[in-house]
Amino acid sequence: MSVIQVQQLSKQFRTRVSSQQKTAWLTKLFRPQYRSIDAVKQVSFSVEEGEVVAFLGPNGAGKSTTIKMLTGILQPSGGSSTVLGFDPAKQRRQLAWQIGSVFGQRSQLWFHLPPADSFRLLGAIYELEPSVLARRTAELVERFALQDYFDVAVRKLSLGQRIRCEIAASLLHKPRLLFLDEPTIGLDVVARREIRSLLSELNSVEKVTVFITSHDMGDIAKVCKRAIIIHHGEVVVDESMKDLKHRALAKKYVGVRYQEPVQFSTGGLQPLKATDRSASFEIDTRQHSLPELVRRLSGLGELEDITIEDEPLENVIADIYAARSEQAARNVTAGGRAKDAAAKSAGSGKEAAGADNGRTTGSGESQAAGGLS
Template sequence: MSETVIRTRALRKDFDIRVRAGRLRRERRTVNAVAGVDLTVERGEMIGYIGPNGAGKSTTLKMLTGVLTPSSGDVRVCGLVPVDQRTRLSLRIGVVFGQRSQLWWDLPLRDSFDLLRHVYRVPPGEHAARLRRCRDLLDLDAFLDTPVRQLSLGQRMRGELTAALLHGPEVLFLDEPTIGLDVVSKQAVREFLSELGRVGDTTLVLTTHDLADIQRLCRRLVVIDHGRVVHDGTIEQLHARYGSRRTVVVDLDEPLAEPPEVPGAPVLQTEADGRRIVYSLESATAGDLLRRLAGLGTLRDIAIVEPDIEDVVAALYRAPDGAPVGG
């Protein structure tokens, strides 16, 4: 039976700023950072929460974790009001923000983990079991005794993930966990988070500009723009909403006088002197197309190309009020 761990209703955050209104005069102006976000997250979900710079995603996370007080609306995380019950909430969530660290800069990584056990009052047996799992999955042993200040960015991020999980949080908030990492470290972090998601004990909320993270880790995608949610659903639903289609690239031994017509799969273009045909899969399936082309006798190769999520999300940002492109 599902259990709601995050619920917001009409969540809003306004900031008052002073702007120049003349050579010597300034006036107060209200900026709406989050404009009525409704969000429900069930236990064990992995959701990607994305948006352009200034869209309101970081402000939302700060309200969910109790760092900022909402201007209006309702928010509950693990059944608690984040600001009013922040101390109790901190024992039930984990946070990895790029600008904040839970590690002690001058201490070896191992000592930071031990101090966190005392901060969160974790029983020694539970702490040892969780640390052992993180050591195995994140390959920590090689630098456990290295002072944090001497760790590479990738090593430190693996340490931050471990620190956020040692007290067994129900929800893990991640802000750009792979930014700036090399390929090897990025892959290690993704595999670890994927394994965490498969176990299903921890709910993950991931904000990132690296959409490859979203594709590999998150079934559900929430897109926020100008403080409002403009998409909440699967990546496949996002593609369908914005008209992006899979394409099929067909290579031929010899060019044809006319590209074969396939119902539901219009021809996008022909290339290489007619030896390559690119179809768009609308209502037709790749199987339909393959069956139609199989009898041509000149078929050399066929490749299915998935739509690029970055292009779709960029189109979403450009659309007024999140309206579908062309709609």
Template structure:
């Protein structure tokens, strides 16, 4: 499959101005301003194939939104190249926007005071969608997202979950080959999230819609994406399979134990001093969590020792979550795995 997004050495710099103190400093600022150049996106390179669903993740300030704005043509790069759907987003903007759909969780593309269906009709004219194509495509979208009863209501009277479903329908009205989603499920309840996730899967399967998903809700990534691109301080620090990320950083399990009586960390560490285990205090004073490597013999030995020495009320074994894996990567810094990907990117690698 062809690459639908190609980014090479992409950089975006902003000037941060500072003011001098006092009246004299204010006059000097009128003539010459002091500033420093801050790179928000620092020479990132990656590509996305047609039909992929990619999670684009990172902490606040990592450069996600800035790079998304360059990919959608809102911002002009300082240097580097961006090719999306075979076009330069900021140089061929009018033609380019016909080929993408965008949903920003905190911004609306629907008109606030008119009915949802009127917004759809206006967007139909903007994107020059024929009556036949509109009917065939939007009937499926409206039915799947269950927004039929909402079409005659003004957008301002919709709940957040209802509005986000309508926003998603609006972004896909012209059936674009590429969809950018920036925090699409922020503030939504579980049922609405599930409905949106299922819909996105169906669109990807039916139309091979490529999706670039930016979110802080890693359950969205786990439900939809097989690949993640992770940013930190404007640089790509991981680009590869989510499963591979789990394999290299998520080895081990969490054993949660609820004791009948309070137990100290000194008692537990003494009991398991020769085992590779890290103890963490749970939310309750009599609950402790053991982080162990995924070895059955080690787990059995630990459980046997603890149960033999203390009375246990409850015990559960869980996999280490993706959220904990991401947190571990940011806390511990960089590590390298020597895998590469066939399409020229460094997939499966933490830089």
């Protein structure tokens, strides 16, 4: 059964633009100018019961806007959606009984009060019988290991502790569908890992369908079974995690270290990065043979260490974002320079996507580092 069904869903925002002219304040007053922005453009997809779906895209791609339309907070400008059999645009309150949501950048807990108080309020809001509420709270406190800080004011909790409480709170009324908007944002490695395993457990134990947006590839690779990628408001990829990971398998990173200095330039090898004793290579296995490369490398000298790694999922997704950005840029210029742009796309596109991730995956150096790590 489809839990979410989205057809041609669109959202346009109208924002006021102010010109840079000196008389701008005057024209703004009498003739305000608006520009409409297509936040979401005719998005279609569906989610089946029990799935864990990653909803990905760079900042401003339209992820949160889509989630807000699916929860009924925002009215769509076009298209339609059905969530758990309801039309969120018209039946927000009926739908609310059966969904839970966590917005990682906001809090549903009362800042100055212990989580226990917020749970009590939510229990009353979702009209749980006191005995049911008590049982359910105990269950969640145990599963999320909240015992130690359940009666400590939220403002004194660490971010990781708070997010655990947030997710637990969103499950109080046993929702059939959970929307998580960047739940692991700002968390450290350990806290992230805990949240991920909780989410996986949740999906298998509570049978709740999870729709999650995140910038953290670890979340996605570990928790999700399917990924929908949107960019500039359009769905660009909708496939299983397995297929998405398969894209990564085409490219390999090979790192080598020798006991003595060797000459890499002989034999037509082009390392991404090299010192006199070590080097890293990127190889597209659709064009070159990996065993052949390894054979040639081992022929160069006495090997001390060799590593072969897949392209990180992060890079695959960054490539997808970048490809779309390039395409959009091409559509705008509409010139005959497509070839030119395509040639550049690898470099410049990655830079843009890298910046979005807060890291510099753009240059060959960091790729090499990935290969050697």
